Amino acid sequence: MKGFDEIQQLWQGQKPEPNVSFETVLKHIKSDRTSLAKKLFWQSMAVGAAIILLLWMCIAVDFSTWTTYLALAIMVGCISYYFFTQLDDYRNISNSGHLLSKPQDYINYLKAFQQKRNRFNTRNYAIYEACIAVAFALYGIEMYFVLPFWTFIGSVIFIVFWFLICHFVFMKQYISNENARIAEMIGNLERIKGQFRDR
Amino acid sequence: MSNQRQLFQKLFEDNSKKVYHLCYGYTGDSDSANDLMQETFIKVWQNLDKFRNQSQFSTWIYRIAVNTCLSYLRTAKRRATDELNDNIIENYTEEPTEKHEQVALLYKSIAQLEENERIIITMVLDEVPYPEIAEIAGISEGNLRVKIHRIKHKLTEIYNSNERV
Numbered sequence: 001m002k003g004f005d006e007i008q009q010l011w012q013g014q015k016p017e018p019n020v021s022f023e024t025v026l027k028h029i030k031s032d033r034t035s036l037a038k039k040l041f042w043q044s045m046a047v048g049a050a051i052i053l054l055l056w057m058c059i060a061v062d063f064s065t066w067t068t069y070l071a072l073a074i075m076v077g078c079i080s081y082y083f084f085t086q087l088d089d090y091r092n093i094s095n096s097g098h099l100l101s102k103p104q105d106y107i108n109y110l111k112a113f114q115q116k117r118n119r120f121n122t123r124n125y126a127i128y129e130a131c132i133a134v135a136f137a138l139y140g141i142e143m144y145f146v147l148p149f150w151t152f153i154g155s156v157i158f159i160v161f162w163f164l165i166c167h168f169v170f171m172k173q174y175i176s177n178e179n180a181r182i183a184e185m186i187g188n189l190e191r192i193k194g195q196f197r198d199r
Numbered sequence: 200m201s202n203q204r205q206l207f208q209k210l211f212e213d214n215s216k217k218v219y220h221l222c223y224g225y226t227g228d229s230d231s232a233n234d235l236m237q238e239t240f241i242k243v244w245q246n247l248d249k250f251r252n253q254s255q256f257s258t259w260i261y262r263i264a265v266n267t268c269l270s271y272l273r274t275a276k277r278r279a280t281d282e283l284n285d286n287i288i289e290n291y292t293e294e295p296t297e298k299h300e301q302v303a304l305l306y307k308s309i310a311q312l313e314e315n316e317r318i319i320i321t322m323v324l325d326e327v328p329y330p331e332i333a334e335i336a337g338i339s340e341g342n343l344r345v346k347i348h349r350i351k352h353k354l355t356e357i358y359n360s361n362e363r364v
Contacts, residue, residue, distance in 0.1 A: 103266060
């Protein structure tokens with residue numbers, strides 16, 4: 001049977017010590033900065049290349065209908081929106097000013113951030129999917145005049161089938177997993193927030 | 200840059216052990232505690248220019264450590280307490296003396312407290328002054344004293360009941 005004072009003495013004479021040295025932390029700081037910068041660099045390059053390719057198609061290829069140009073514009077819009085939202089989130093998460101807030105305020109920030117990410121990954125993704133579908137449909141108008149009839153019908157069936165699978169199988173599964181994950185996370189954050197309430 | 204490095208090195212040497220204890224008390228396993236401690240000091244480095252002398256360096260570092268521990272939930276799925284406790288025992292298997300077993304039991308008991316209780320009690324055990332703990336946890340000193348009284352009692356009870364098993 002021990003009292004709190006004995007427990008405290010036990011704590012102060014304990015063995016566990018960190019096995020991370022100052023040099024390791026410094027090394028990590030350097031590599032961390034580089035890896036985030038690299039990730040952002042390659043993502044920007046990929047998006048830049050995709051946009052350049054689409055713009056080049058607008059100029060170099062002589063499409064016969066205005067709907068194809070509209071389809072390309074929608075594609076460029078979707079890719080840019082996705083990229084800038086990702087970039088904004090990176091900036092937000094690395095803006096470590098929140099780290100210095102009171103724990104309760106920090107938990108509020110985490111909660112808001114998670115909910116925003118959840119909206120981006122579910123609702124906004126559905127809008128993104130709809131826009132891509134519209135772009136394909138608009139491009140289909142041009143294809144109707146260019147492709148042989150049965151090839152056109154085959155392509156349309158394939159694309160519609162693929163969209164249906166994405167929407168009703170992959171997307172549904174993804175949204176339900178994401179909602180379950182976020183519900184658990186928000187539940188945990190709410191519980192901890194309650195513990196820090198000043199009462 | 201070199202001044203900043205020297206300051207950082209001093210902060211690391213003065214505070215790393217206590218931050219590690221806080222993270223160990225919070226997570227219940229040494230690997231995660233090392234990761235969280237490292238993450239805390241990376242954030243300390245990134246925010247050194249934001250330190251405004253409104254509080255002590257140690258208070259400021261503890262605040263970052265506490266928030267880093269709280270955000271641990273975002274990335275790690277909480278494991279069942281049994282698994283957590285097995286982990287604590289495993290960390291002490293190199294040299295299973297009576298004292299090590301008692302320390303392992305103490306960590307096991309801390310792991311059975313609520314998250315904010317773990318954070319507060321590790322600072323109490325490390326003899327961080329009460330006003331500093333209140334500032335770190337963002338609660339009033341009066342409320343903190345009530346909480347500490349309750350947590351000390353709870354921890355002692357849990358520890359003794361674990362010892363009897």
